[in-house]
Amino acid sequence: MLDRLGCMNLNPTPRTGHPNLPTRFCKIVARHAHLSSTLHLHYLHLHPLDPQDPGPPSTPPNSRSDPPTRPTSEHASERCDAGVSASPSLDNEEDGTQTTPKASASGAPPSVLAVPTLNLVGDSSDNSTAAVATGSPAQNSMNGSTQKASYTGKSNAIPEAKAQPPSFAVPSSPQRPTPSSTIAASTPSLMPPPPLPPHPPSAAAGLRVPPTASGLSSSTLAPTTVRKQASRKVVLEPGYSPLDWAARAANPKNQLRGAGLPAGLLRVTPSMLKTQNGRKGRDPWTSYQGKVYNISPYAPYHPGGKGELLRGAGKDSAQLFAEIHPWVNWEGILGECLVGILVSENDVQAENSLDAMD
Numbered sequence: 331m332l333d334r335l336g337c338m339n340l341n342p343t344p345r346t347g348h349p350n351l352p353t354r355f356c357k358i359v360a361r362h363a364h365l366s367s368t369l370h371l372h373y374l375h376l377h378p379l380d381p382q383d384p385g386p387p388s389t390p391p392n393s394r395s396d397p398p399t400r401p402t403s404e405h406a407s408e409r410c411d412a413g414v415s416a417s418p419s420l421d422n423e424e425d426g427t428q429t430t431p432k433a434s435a436s437g438a439p440p441s442v443l444a445v446p447t448l449n450l451v452g453d454s455s456d457n458s459t460a461a462v463a464t465g466s467p468a469q470n471s472m473n474g475s476t477q478k479a480s481y482t483g484k485s486n487a488i489p490e491a492k493a494q495p496p497s498f499a500v501p502s503s504p505q506r507p508t509p510s511s512t513i514a515a516s517t518p519s520l521m522p523p524p525p526l527p528p529h530p531p532s533a534a535a536g537l538r539v540p541p542t543a544s545g546l547s548s549s550t551l552a553p554t555t556v557r558k559q560a561s562r563k564v565v566l567e568p569g570y571s572p573l574d575w576a577a578r579a580a581n582p583k584n585q586l587r588g589a590g591l592p593a594g595l596l597r598v599t600p601s602m603l604k605t606q607n608g609r610k611g612r613d614p615w616t617s618y619q620g621k622v623y624n625i626s627p628y629a630p631y632h633p634g635g636k637g638e639l640l641r642g643a644g645k646d647s648a649q650l651f652a653e654i655h656p657w658v659n660w661e662g663i664l665g666e667c668l669v670g671i672l673v674s675e676n677d678v679q680a681e682n683s684l685d686a687m688d
């Protein structure tokens with residue numbers, strides 16, 4: 331009877347949606363051979379899903395006479411496992427030596443029994459037979475020629491094919507023997523592996539400074555440390571802050587140019603400027619951009635100290651000023667201290683000669 335079950339499992343059942351069901355069922359039967367009669371009934375109840383299966387036999391299964399040498403559990407399991415693909419053994423049972431009718435063949439025409447026998451060998455046109463051999467619905471969608479290549483058509487090769495299902499030739503890229511390709515080869519979706527990501531640029535290439543037309547090198551572009559000099563500001567006396575100076579400069583009565591000067595701007599020669607150095611009771615004057623300023627009133631307000639400011643007395647202070655604090659608004663601070671304009675010695679001599687002619 332178990333042998334009959336194995337034979338019945340050979341029938342292709344693509345409509346069931348679970349092609350592996352017969353195989354699993356046979357294994358269960360092999361483990362529980364003592365319940366074989368009951369399971370047989372269950373199977374016969376499920377079996378009519380096969381359109382070619384006429385359904386349960388007209389006679390009760392237990393009324394049949396099983397062959398005396400077959401009903402062992404091991405043999406049943408072997409036949410079940412092999413029965414998925416072992417159609418040649420079925421042929422042996424279908425020959426004239428087998429007198430007992432098969433369970434699935436009860437009332438079925440001989441063509442039904444011939445279905446499993448033919449198609450492992452080479453009938454590529456019958457995909458349903460190949461589905462029996464593989465037991466996978468997804469594999470059923472594959473063409474039969476591939477399965478034919480896997481099954482050599484010899485009965486002794488069938489158990490090996492069962493133990494290791496045929497590979498359906500999804501050519502995994504030899505350049506990428508990755509697990510993803512293996513999965514793609516074994517899964518029914520057959521989705522190709524994702525493309526390799528582009529190689530990221532190397533760190534050296536990303537950090538390299540491209541050559542420039544100006545010829546700057548990486549050492550030139552390297553951050554330089556700005557060395558900050560210590561402040562040379564002095565502590566001013568109370569009442570001599572920048573705001574105090576601004577308040578004093580805003581009052582024209584303070585006469586920041588100096589006492590005793592004419593109302594207009596003086597024409598100051600370098601020799602005259604040189605004598606205005608702050609000594610001998612003379613106010614210190616300095617020139618800046620062609621103009622002469624009396625720096626005497628600003629000296630106590632100078633943040634850098636009086637001594638620093640008087641370094642420019644009697645001469646031009648443009649260079650010193652630019653070296654120390656070019657951002658300072660000279661004219662804005664010393665505008666009210668303007669004495670005159672700087673002229674050359676020749677210009678003064680010519681002017682004096684003209685005055686003499688008059």
Ligand code: HEM
Nearest residue numbers: 561562563633634638639641642647650654658660663664
């Ligand atoms: C001979 C020319 C001068 C010298 C040698 C000189 C020197 C200095 C020095 C050493 C400092 C301190 C800088 C620091 O370390 O913070 C200073 C600050 C200052 N000087 Fe002069 N100075 C001169 C002319 C002037 C003039 C003519 C003015 C005004 C028009 C002026 C306005 C200032 C101001 C406003 C500061 C403060 C700058 C700041 O707060 O950063 N200096 N000066």
